[in-house]
Amino acid sequence: MPTNLPPQYYRVEERLRQAGSPQEKIPILREMLAIMPKHKGTDKLQADLRAKISRLRSEALKRKQTGKSTYSHHISKQGAAQVVLIGSPNVGKSELLAKLTRANPEIASYPFSTTEPQVGIMPYEDIKIQMVDTPPVSEEFIEPYLPEIIKEADLILLMADLGEETVLERIDEVIQKLSYFKIKLVREISEEETSPLTLKKVILVGNKNDRPDGEERLRILEEFYGEKLPLISISARENRGLEELKKQIFKQLGIIRVYTKVPGKPVELKNPLVLKKGSLITDAARAIHKDFASRLRYTRMWDSNEFNGQKVEKDHPLKDRDIVEFHI
């Protein structure tokens, strides 16, 4: 216990002992956190308090849920896709969110600094991708609502700290925790596969490659996970590898952009349709309006090599950056 805490702190702490419900305790813990001087000597205590707040919030939430409350942590999708950042405490999730978007999350040198999901929008070429930073997952604890957020995501970034000797154990803890909730992180999801688990596409992100031994730990990660999961090494703090990460995110999302053109007018190069890889002309038409596909007489198509306004069938497959002109 640090010795230099102000007397006021102990008075508030006394109130904590008398508090009963999580709803009473949480504001008191927040007050303790606010009073506490912020320096190295109190890092651990701050982390403990934050972890406690986090735990109590979940408990309060659980009580609310059994009381049939409608309170939810569902995050509405924005943009072309929703990407959720998860990982052990202190790996740099919030720092990465801050670097990729205009969000301004709390970034701290101690663990358990994020207690609520934080959302930001990442521009990528001509589309926007929603990024969600989340509270940490540890061996002992996961926010009870987090598995649901993961299940709803289009892609997961599982972050790891290359500056930590225990990086493999930390990753394993997160994977284990998720398997308890029947979630499995995978490179690919094949259509035929039937699994009792929820399969989620993932990128394993080794962060802090600026730290000593970062390169060596990356090789260890490659050895363990390289076959199973896509892996990328970055430094959020030093802005290393972030452009490559964005490209990988787009690729791993498995989406394509299709531009539409009104007959006689130039192509609309803003706001492309965003479709799943493997989509057909008819899917693009349906994405505009559900009746559109059935009313479609024919379609002309342009791309960067083969097509220059030729007619294509409704079941013609689309690629990223194709241009289509629908005739109804």
Ligand SMILES: Nc1nc2c(ncn2[C@@H]2O[C@H](COP(=O)(O)OP(=O)(O)OP(=O)(O)O)[C@@H](O)[C@H]2O)c(=O)[nH]1
């Ligand atoms: N050296 C180095 N430090 C980093 C890097 N990215 C983040 N950090 C530092 O690591 C610490 C934790 O960063 P956060 O972004 O708060 O980590 P987090 O994963 O959000 O932590 P929790 O919310 O507690 O789970 C901060 O001191 C960051 O500045 C990096 O690429 N290199």
Ligand SMILES: [Mg+2]
């Ligand atoms: Mg954080």
